[in-house]
Amino acid sequence: MFQFKDQNGCRVTLTFQPDSFPLPARHVLVFCRYRDKWLLTSHPKRGLECPGGKAEAGETLEAAAKREVYEETGALIEELTFVGEYYVQHPDKPFVKGIYFAEIREIEKKDDYLETDGPVLFEGDLLTERMDERFSFLMKDEVVEKTLAYLQATE
Template identity: 40%
Template structure:
């Protein structure tokens, strides 16, 4: 599937890709029937995610980024596909659906202000949302997970 983001860049979604292998991760996260998001200091509210560090597996990066940005620890997870941004320097993210077991209060949430819990994404004001939370591909993934779960 292909989408066009707010910058006019093509974004491709491959739901048949289920082998984690890319340099970025994105997690659609739920905790006690709520979406668990993070408030990025520059971009706004979005799902947690980030880069895979050198020497780290995608799964290790998923757990690390989830904890760093929200204090959450995964109960279960499954890879649901690959999200590829086809810009000047293309990159791909392994996308996971994560159910959270516990959340710790962190002293520092790195580049975020920490966790945000919400029953629906519509509860978040548009001006508080990251461009990623307005992205047609990510919104498609949210609906896809709703139907699947």
């Protein structure tokens, strides 16, 4: 387990094991690969980030991951793998987010990507380049750093 503080000063605990926290995961973060590139989404205010969001009532985390990836990028997932989860101890609204890795089969063009500007394929070194101003603040915390290192180590 890793512990650190996020940009809001909240304590974050990250693990690469399932069901490690007192709260169930109800949010998802999905690291996507398509043809040896990272598939990101472009948020109009925050910048480039991994797809993700909150599970809807009655929805499994896997279904939420697939839905969020499709809504934000138009991508269809070939294979989805659980990676880990993290607990954000926000004083008002603590939450747990499940982390997944997705191999993308194809990307469909859509007229609407809901709250995002759609897909962005990125072929650089995401671990170092995520600190660039083009990227969302969400990409700059230790969850992304540790998850990318974990994914590299398990390839």
